Amino acid sequence: MSHDLVIANGTVATASDEFDADIGIRDGRIVQIGGDMGNATRVIDATGRYVLPGGIDSHVHISQPSGPGIVMADDFDSATRAAAFGGNTTVMPFCLQERGQSLTAAFRDYREKAEGAHVDFGFHMIITDPTPQILGQELPALIEEGQRSVKVFMTYEAMRMDDAGILATMDVARRHGARIMVHCENEDVIAFLAARAEDTGDIAPRAHATTRPVAAEREATHRALTLAEVVDIPIVIVHVSNGAAIDEIARARARGVNITAETCPQYLVLEAEDLSRDNWEGAKFVCSPPPRDTVEQQNCWRGLETGLFDLFSSDHCPFRYEDEQGKRNPAGLRSFRHIPNGIPGIETRLPILFSEGVMKGRIDLPRFVALTSTNHARTYDMYPRKGTIAVGSDADITIWDPHVRKTIQHAGLHDAADYSPYEGFEVTGWPETVILRGVPVVEAGQMTTSGIGAEVPRTAR
Structure with missing residues (x-):
């Protein structure tokens, strides 16, 4: 043969x-x-x-609407090219439904952008406007079609849902067999701290980190897990950055909540102090949740080493730095509140974990494969076609x-x-x-x- x-x-x-x-x-x-x-x-x-097995990066942002005057750096050509060079064979970007927009129309338009990609792909849907039409007709139809993961936000004023909207979306996802992903940060806490910082003239990029404290992530993580427990639905807590949120996940798992937990390279090797770099260079490190400190880095390593984390993703969300449509846009140069959230990392995700994890003896090779490929395929319904080396x-x-x-x-x-x-x-x-x-x-x-x-x-x- x-x-x-x-x-x-x-x-x-x-x-x-x-x-x-x-x-x-x-x-x-x-x-x-x-x-x-x-x-x-x-x-x-x-x-x-x-x-x-080829890497699966199940948390990337590509060609996503980013607000007036702001343009994401990568389209599918450049992002999937970088993904391939970084050892990835599948990526999963987000289709964002802007408020007032049909989810079906948003998804059809977004899917067309992926033509000509250099690696395989699947999609997650972001719901920001859970109307009766969306939840009663469009979301069930898309799930039936195979779009089986939905992300909701607890932060960003233009995107966040209140608890009632999250519960309603979770309930539809549960009944139709989809999985819910949650960005966990308390927007009211962040808005309060950000306004106070601006009032005192604290407007540099470093304030992005101080106004998004661990407590805001911890509280939102607890609330998201509680809502999932009420609805009885599997939940993915994305980009976990600290030990307090890790502890909330561990406690909820002990209660029987079905949780998939994810962390990212920025929480292992970057620090909040990076946002203090001179000449507004701290803007290069603005992402949410922000990088923390060395103690929280070790907490995230503990989560990887002990098995609490299931997924290691890049949260690739690229904006150009020297660009009026990117990090140094006119409003972003006046206040941290207008610096686009997100950093590039689709090509460096695997080498960083391989080097810092496998080569330094923190995790073994099978654990690396699980964190970067197999668990992504299992979580998002692509296994065993993807995520493993096996006959078939x-x-x-x-x-x-x-x-x-x-x-x-x-x-x-x-x-x-x-x-x-x-x-x-x-x-x-x-x-x-x-x-x-x-x-x-x-x-x-x-x-x-x-x-x-x-x-x-x-x-x-």
Whole structure:
């Protein structure tokens, strides 16, 4: 039996195991693991390399409306190109329903933007306006179609829902088999602190962190978990940044709440003090929740090491720094309140966790695979087609050189922002070959095939 591609002599890792074996691929799927591979059109020698499932970044923002005069840096071309170079084979961006807008129309328009993507993709829907039409007709129809994850916000005045709206949305999602994701920060606390800061002239980027304290995230996390407990629905708490929120999640799990918890690189290696950099450079680090301090970094590492966190995502949300439509927009130069929230990170997510986690002995290779691929596929209904190396699965594979050392520089990255918040950060290990459904898309630092990404079918639970 001949193969289109054989990956030979590598160390394979899944979320549960690590072993040496060759992998045979035909027609975009894995058809053989180990044994005599017979003939192959092409063989890739992975001696001294790790052979891992392609990364799945299930929390990215691409071409998303960002308010008057503000434009997100990445479209699907640049974002998915960067994703591929970072070892990812699937991404999941958000379709934002602006208030007064049809959710169905928003989704149809957004899906068209993904044509020509360089990796596979799925979508989450953001609901900001839970009208009877949306909840009674449009959302159930989209869930039935396979759009099985919905995000709600507890912050940002233009996007947040009150508790009644969240409960109503959760109830529809529960009845129709979707999963709810929640951005947990108390908007009233933030608005109070932000107004007080401005009144005292505290307007620099650093105030973004001081006006979004741990307490605002902790309270909102507790409230979101309580609402999910009332409705009895699985919930994803996204981008957790601190130990107090972690403790709320642990307590709710002990009560039987079905929780998936996520954290991100910025909460492991960035700090609130980064927002204090001179000449308004702190704006480069403005994201929500903000980076915390070294104590909270260790709390987030504890969550990764102990299994409390299920997902490690980038929350890639890119804006250009030297741009009047980005971080240095006219209003943003007058006050932190108008600096666009979000940082780029789709290409650096995997190398940072690999280097700081696997290579420094904090987590093992199977845990890395679970956090960056398998658990994303399981959570968002793509497993086992995605997220693992198994016979019958899509041949989405990343071959890693575990010994190469690199210093992250934006000049060597592929997104359309003009900076990286991780500039100068040194990592050990980098993905050198990225294979999507059996087709190498990145090899030897070059994109070899482009525009072959497709929407991933998501099955019912």
